[in-house]
Amino acid sequence: MIAPQTIFNLFQQEGLTFYTGVPDSLLKDFCAYITDNTSKENHVITANEGNAIALAAGYHLATGKCGVVYLQNSGLGNCINPLTSLTDKEVYSIPLLLIIGWRAQPGKHDEPQHCKMGRITLPLLAVLEIPYEILPENQEEAMTVVQKASHHLATEKTPYAIVVREGTFESYSLRTKTETNFPLVREEALKIVTSLLDPADLVVATTGKTSRELFEFRKSSGHDHNKDFLTVGSMGHSSSIALGIALQHSHRTIYCFDGDGAAIMHLGALSTIGKLQPQNLKHIIFNNFAHDSVGGQPTAADVVDFLEIATASGYTKAITAATVDEIYQKMKELKETTGPVLLEIRCNKGARKELGRPTRTPHENKTDFMSFVRK
Numbered sequence: 001m002i003a004p005q006t007i008f009n010l011f012q013q014e015g016l017t018f019y020t021g022v023p024d025s026l027l028k029d030f031c032a033y034i035t036d037n038t039s040k041e042n043h044v045i046t047a048n049e050g051n052a053i054a055l056a057a058g059y060h061l062a063t064g065k066c067g068v069v070y071l072q073n074s075g076l077g078n079c080i081n082p083l084t085s086l087t088d089k090e091v092y093s094i095p096l097l098l099i100i101g102w103r104a105q106p107g108k109h110d111e112p113q114h115c116k117m118g119r120i121t122l123p124l125l126a127v128l129e130i131p132y133e134i135l136p137e138n139q140e141e142a143m144t145v146v147q148k149a150s151h152h153l154a155t156e157k158t159p160y161a162i163v164v165r166e167g168t169f170e171s172y173s174l175r176t177k178t179e180t181n182f183p184l185v186r187e188e189a190l191k192i193v194t195s196l197l198d199p200a201d202l203v204v205a206t207t208g209k210t211s212r213e214l215f216e217f218r219k220s221s222g223h224d225h226n227k228d229f230l231t232v233g234s235m236g237h238s239s240s241i242a243l244g245i246a247l248q249h250s251h252r253t254i255y256c257f258d259g260d261g262a263a264i265m266h267l268g269a270l271s272t273i274g275k276l277q278p279q280n281l282k283h284i285i286f287n288n289f290a291h292d293s294v295g296g297q298p299t300a301a302d303v304v305d306f307l308e309i310a311t312a313s314g315y316t317k318a319i320t321a322a323t324v325d326e327i328y329q330k331m332k333e334l335k336e337t338t339g340p341v342l343l344e345i346r347c348n349k350g351a352r353k354e355l356g357r358p359t360r361t362p363h364e365n366k367t368d369f370m371s372f373v374r375k
């Protein structure tokens with residue numbers, strides 16, 4: 001293992017002092033070290049990974065220096081457009097250093113949504129013509145890798161990637177705490193909301209702990225899992241999946257259980273929902289102001305007004321709740337409102353340590369859900 005501080009210092013020695021990206025569980029100790037040791041101007045958590053590439057490009061245009069972009073390998077998909085059409089040698093040739101958390105490295109067990117990307121991470125970098133190294137855990141070797149990356153950035157003026165295997169970083173506890181003070185955590189709010197749904201209602205739940213908590217709640221309540229589509233991957237796309245269903249089944253009520261990080265990642269989806277006006281779509285954002293599932297790093301939710309955005313995008317109504325009583329009241333209002341409607345539930349970050357993962361495979365989930373949709 002290697003200390004986050006060691007890599008941070010090696011980067012600093014090479015003049016790499018600007019960080020941007022989307023948090024990843026595998027990089028959480030490194031991300032925490034960056035947060036504690038970098039000024040706000042030099043560390044930007046972006047809505048999605050493509051934005052981070054573009055932000056680092058802007059940083060380079062402004063300073064001539066190279067930014068560091070950190071991401072989970074699942075976010076590589078969001079980067080492909082700017083990596084091929086902005087930073088590529090054949091376009092603007094903009095150097096930046098990618099730090100990629102390698103979920104589902106071949107040979108390591110991981111969740112189904114990570115397997116394909118885990119297998120193709122290195123081949124994908126090769127196809128993108130982005131040279132890479134895997135981060136060694138030994139300090140001397142790590143220094144050689146960072147120097148090699150730095151040399152590439154200076155001479156080739158194109159992106160370079162350092163791929164990080166699970167367990168590479170020593171643990172580091174974040175000192176810069178961002179806490180909220182609402183009565184409930186996401187799981188408590190989610191249980192109340194789910195218990196208020198009608199038996200025929202459908203749910204599309206977002207990536208991370210929301211889906212995992214929903215799965216466990218259904219199990220402990222003796223409900224079937226077939227009412228829920230768990231968006232285990234493709235973060236930020238739950239509301240569009242829900243829209244796709246809502247448009248075809250106007251007699252069914254579709255709930256989207258979203259996260260603030262996920263909603264912000266593809267915020268444009270709200271405008272499509274607003275434009276299409278599905279009468280039967282109820283969008284609930286469990287807003288804990290954080291990327292809770294991967295370490296609790298802050299999202300931009302503290303400055304984003306989801307209610308204003310939803311109504312300005314064409315939602316019929318947008319309401320908020322935080323207490324148990326408010327959730328009961330607002331769920332009633334949500335049910336009585338036709339048209340796309342948004343409920344933001346403000347809650348604290350935090351989850352149970354022993355929270356499990358869905359035991360139905362994605363294929364089983366899809367099949368069960370599709371037969372329930374047709375009922």
Ligand SMILES: Cc1ncc(C[n+]2csc(CCOP(=O)(O)OP(=O)(O)O)c2C)c(N)n1
Pocket residue numbers: 022023024025072074075078186206207208209210233234235258259260261262263286288290291292293294299
């Ligand atoms: C494209 C992509 N980038 C990053 C991730 C890693 N990831 C999984 S869950 C998550 C945080 C989600 O935050 P939010 O939607 O606010 O939900 P919370 O975990 O706070 O409930 C992240 C960043 C991912 N799965 N996919």
